[in-house]
Amino acid sequence: MKVERILLDEIIARGHPNVLGTHRTTIEITTEDFLTTNGNCIIGVLSSKSVNDYNPKLKEAIQNGNKINIEMIAGPFSENFIGVGHKDLILSNVVSMVFRLSEFISDRTALINCSKSSIELDRNFINYLKDPAHNLRVNFYQLSNNM
DSSP: OEEEEEEEEEEEEEOOTTOOOOOSSEEEEESSSOOOTTOTTEEEBSOSOOGGGSOHHHHHHHHTTOEEEEEEEETTEEEEEEEEOOTTOOOOOSSEEEEESSOOOOTTEEEBSOSOOGGGSOHHHHHHTTSTTOEEEEEEEEEEEEO
16 A cells, blocks of 8 residues: 655745744744744744645645644754644634644644644754744645555
8 A cells, every 4th residue: 555645735934043842732833923932832933824824625634634744844854743634623823823732622723633742853953943044844745545
């Protein structure tokens, strides 16, 4: 059985000196241009999209409860994790997106039951994102099994 990844959407965000990546249950990316050290789950600012702006095909896949593969690339570093959609995810927040280990649902929840939180991301990846000149690219893939 071959697993095929189908690209559903891509966003670009920027690094920030206050990126910590130490939150134990979430990863967040925001469209805002500022970040305080209280936002220890935020790994990217000035995002090109919030959950509200996702491609309709991505929104449909999430709301159908599909597993989504997230690939995050920052310079020479990359991270991958899986998250699960849910029919109750309304994806309406115009500011941010939150990937959660838990099943908590809000207007900014992108995916639930994720396989990683920000504390689990490689420290070289996080340190790279402390530079505001560095970009973060996030690709959203639907996984399909083909025989």
